[in-house]
Amino acid sequence: MYPFEGLFSLLVLSLVLETQALTPTHHLTTTDVARLQAVLSQPFTDLKSAYYSVVGLSKLGIFVADADETCRFINSNLDPSSVESLFYAAEASQALSGCEIPVSNDTRDLLLATVSEDSTASQIHQSVSALSALGLPLASQEVVSALKARISKEDNVLAIILALQTASRLSQQAELGEILEEIEDLAARLDDLGGVYLQFEEGLEATALFVSAAYSLSDHVDMEPPLKEDQVIQLVNSIFSKKSWDSLSEAFSVASAAASLSNNRFHVPVIVSAQGPAAVSHSHPFLQLQVTDVLCQPLSSASVLVESASAVASKSAILNQAPFTLRDGVFELNFMASQPASGYYQFSVAITGDSRFVANHVELKVKVSTRVAINNMDLSVVDKDQSIGPKTTRVEYPTKAKASFMADSHQNFAMTFQLVDETTGVELTPHQTFVRLHNQKTGQEVVFVAEPDSKNLYKFELDTAERKTEFDSISGTYALYLMVGDATLENPILWNVADVVLKFLDEEAPGTIQAKTLYVPKPEIQHLFREPEKKPPTVVSNAFTALVLSPFLLLLILWFKLGANISNFTLSPSTILFHIGHAAMLGLMYVYWTHLNMFQTLKYLAIIGSLTFLAGNRMLAQKAVKRLDGK
Amino acid sequence: MSNSVISVISRFLEEYASSTPNKLKVIDAYLLYIMMTGALQFLYCLLVGTFPFNSFLSGFISCVGSFILAVCLRIQINPQNKGEFLSISPERAFADFLFAHTVLHLVVINFIG
Numbered sequence: 001m002y003p004f005e006g007l008f009s010l011l012v013l014s015l016v017l018e019t020q021a022l023t024p025t026h027h028l029t030t031t032d033v034a035r036l037q038a039v040l041s042q043p044f045t046d047l048k049s050a051y052y053s054v055v056g057l058s059k060l061g062i063f064v065a066d067a068d069e070t071c072r073f074i075n076s077n078l079d080p081s082s083v084e085s086l087f088y089a090a091e092a093s094q095a096l097s098g099c100e101i102p103v104s105n106d107t108r109d110l111l112l113a114t115v116s117e118d119s120t121a122s123q124i125h126q127s128v129s130a131l132s133a134l135g136l137p138l139a140s141q142e143v144v145s146a147l148k149a150r151i152s153k154e155d156n157v158l159a160i161i162l163a164l165q166t167a168s169r170l171s172q173q174a175e176l177g178e179i180l181e182e183i184e185d186l187a188a189r190l191d192d193l194g195g196v197y198l199q200f201e202e203g204l205e206a207t208a209l210f211v212s213a214a215y216s217l218s219d220h221v222d223m224e225p226p227l228k229e230d231q232v233i234q235l236v237n238s239i240f241s242k243k244s245w246d247s248l249s250e251a252f253s254v255a256s257a258a259a260s261l262s263n264n265r266f267h268v269p270v271i272v273s274a275q276g277p278a279a280v281s282h283s284h285p286f287l288q289l290q291v292t293d294v295l296c297q298p299l300s301s302a303s304v305l306v307e308s309a310s311a312v313a314s315k316s317a318i319l320n321q322a323p324f325t326l327r328d329g330v331f332e333l334n335f336m337a338s339q340p341a342s343g344y345y346q347f348s349v350a351i352t353g354d355s356r357f358v359a360n361h362v363e364l365k366v367k368v369s370t371r372v373a374i375n376n377m378d379l380s381v382v383d384k385d386q387s388i389g390p391k392t393t394r395v396e397y398p399t400k401a402k403a404s405f406m407a408d409s410h411q412n413f414a415m416t417f418q419l420v421d422e423t424t425g426v427e428l429t430p431h432q433t434f435v436r437l438h439n440q441k442t443g444q445e446v447v448f449v450a451e452p453d454s455k456n457l458y459k460f461e462l463d464t465a466e467r468k469t470e471f472d473s474i475s476g477t478y479a480l481y482l483m484v485g486d487a488t489l490e491n492p493i494l495w496n497v498a499d500v501v502l503k504f505l506d507e508e509a510p511g512t513i514q515a516k517t518l519y520v521p522k523p524e525i526q527h528l529f530r531e532p533e534k535k536p537p538t539v540v541s542n543a544f545t546a547l548v549l550s551p552f553l554l555l556l557i558l559w560f561k562l563g564a565n566i567s568n569f570t571l572s573p574s575t576i577l578f579h580i581g582h583a584a585m586l587g588l589m590y591v592y593w594t595h596l597n598m599f600q601t602l603k604y605l606a607i608i609g610s611l612t613f614l615a616g617n618r619m620l621a622q623k624a625v626k627r628l629d630g631k
Numbered sequence: 632m633s634n635s636v637i638s639v640i641s642r643f644l645e646e647y648a649s650s651t652p653n654k655l656k657v658i659d660a661y662l663l664y665i666m667m668t669g670a671l672q673f674l675y676c677l678l679v680g681t682f683p684f685n686s687f688l689s690g691f692i693s694c695v696g697s698f699i700l701a702v703c704l705r706i707q708i709n710p711q712n713k714g715e716f717l718s719i720s721p722e723r724a725f726a727d728f729l730f731a732h733t734v735l736h737l738v739v740i741n742f743i744g
Contacts (some may be wrong), residue, residue: 146664547675551671552668562653589740623722629722
């Protein structure tokens with residue numbers, strides 16, 4: 001009845017969910033778990049590190065060797081006036097068997113007094129845990145109301161996690177409903193990274209502590225936490241992706257998370273990994289899988305089943321509902337018993353046995369390897385005009401043909417062979433079937449591909465006349481090699497089949513192969529400076545200069561004829577100043593052309609210009625007055 | 632036909648000689664000078680070549696600019712146009728003429744290279 005239910009639900013799942021359910025991409029291996037234990041087993045220096053070590057190791061199921069020594073250490077380092085110290089001591093002593101912490105009335109009162117709205121969530125957590133570890137009574141309802149007040153005041157992720165952890169220590173009769181709802185709120189605050197990871201931005205420690213707190217509270221109230229399967233797997237990926245831990249507290253949080261994920265009432269993530277490469281062959285016919293929880297402990301109640309196995313290339317199903325057998329903690333299946341052809345197979349594996357299993361549906365790619373054998377290797381030299389029948393020589397692997405074959409431009413050299421699976425005799429078409437001809441003297445080699453025909457018979461033909469360019473028309477003895485290789489072949493082949501003597505027509509003197517002249521100094525580039533433009537001869541320029549200046553003479557003559565004069569020239573200071581300034585401006589123009597730049601010119605122009613302007617203004621005003629008077 | 636053209640031209644010259652005030656004739660002579668200078672520069676460019684082009688442009692623009700400014704001065708000074716330039720006295724026109732020339736020559740000298 002149980003497997004039937006499981007099968008039915010899996011069938012429905014596989015029909016409904018075309019998208020694959022997530023499987024963990026990161027998990028702790030046995031070496032990682034050992035490393036975690038080693039970190040937690042380091043000798044402790046103070047009460048806090050003693051707490052992390054002792055309680056962390058107890059979560060991994062390991063008990064400290066020297067319990068008495070540790071107990072004495074805890075008692076001597078205990079500070080009864082500090083809530084934090086009491087918390088560490090109480091928790092650590094509870095993990096050790098037979099360790100007692102003396103409790104006085106003052107201690108108890110201190111712890112009880114800390115349970116109030118005025119203490120931080122961390123303090124409430126520590127005092128409640130200490131009280132419960134020391135076996136002292138506490139008022140659960142008071143704690144609940146204090147926690148609720150602190151959650152609304154502090155509202156950060158770590159505070160809420162500590163509240164969850166505290167609530168799991170309280171009596172089941174207390175109203176833990178509201179605190180239970182915080183799990184869902186916190187889960188909503190997780191960041192989804194690429195659909196693979198789910199973690200708090202506060203980091204790994206917060207995520208791991210959240211997982212351990214959520215599951216301990218859920219177990220305590222016996223209500224399934226509101227985390228979907230995919231979310232659980234994403235949390236597994238986040239928490240177990242880091243394989244070396246910065247601090248003792250980080251290692252402790254990972255150990256708590258691992259412990260709660262491997263042993264809680266609702267979700268147990270399953271880790272499936274192939275032992276060694278997922279490959280089978282005639283020499284290793286068993287496919288071996290390790291099925292463990294997150295702490296690499298084998299799942300005792302699991303039963304592993306291959307739902308379907310199909311060849312990747314042909315998509316034909318080989319297996320259907322085949323169970324694995326458990327042997328020495330490893331699940332194995334004799335896949336070669338189903339006589340699969342060599343190649344890759346897609347396995348769909350289901351792990352049943354417990355309704356808590358999460359990610360219990362895994363896809364695996366399995367390789368089936370085989371050994372190849374070469375049959376019927378026939379070499380022949382065929383005349384092109386088919387007048388002389390071919391002489392076929394059969395060669396057995398791995399021997400070499402005794403006589404060498406001679407082929408010149410009138411003949412073709414041909415080779416046929418078959419590649420079969422050694423055990424089953426089925427014809428194979430490996431990825432690499434090359435024929436390599438190697439000239440011993442010149443070191444030249446030419447590689448051809450041998451192609452199979454429709455009946456999977458490999459043929460290779462060498463037409464000496466056609467292929468002479470590949471050989472550079474170099475005649476001589478070539479060693480013929482056959483190379484066969486494939487990912488699914490256990491015995492790749494390099495076989496010197498025979499020697500072939502090739503004779504080419506028009507043997508060009510084989511020039512020594514020109515080493516590419518890449519790194520030889522190149523011819524120097526001469527820089528060509530811009531040629532100055534051709535200037536006209538000086539005579540022409542001078543002539544035209546005179547010509548252009550000649551109208552000035554004409555102007556003077558015309559003005560003289562018109563009677564332009566300077567009789568109205570008043571010798572007032574403004575007039576003189578104006579004329580001097582104007583002349584200076586014209587002089588400045590010349591100096592600008594020869595010496596200055598725009599900025600300097602503007603500077604001088606500003607000075608001279610303003611003087612000229614003032615003087616000119618005055619002069620023209622006087623002139624205007626005179627004109628108006630004269631009217 | 633050419634007769635009438637000649638007669639029109641001679642009539643025009645007569646009118647010009649008689650009715651144009653002396654000041655304007657002085658400016659007209661100046662205009663003629665500027666025009667001839669510009670024309671000769673252009674002739675050089677056509678005959679010999681445009682090297683150096685910036686100098687040619689500079690000189691030519693100088694002539695063109697001066698011509699325009701002188702024409703403006705002539706218009707503003709002409710007593711027949713007094714109605715249109717009530718706020719601009721001849722002295723003011725001359726001062727503007729000088730200022731504009733300063734700017735023009737600054738640009739020309741910059742460009743002449």
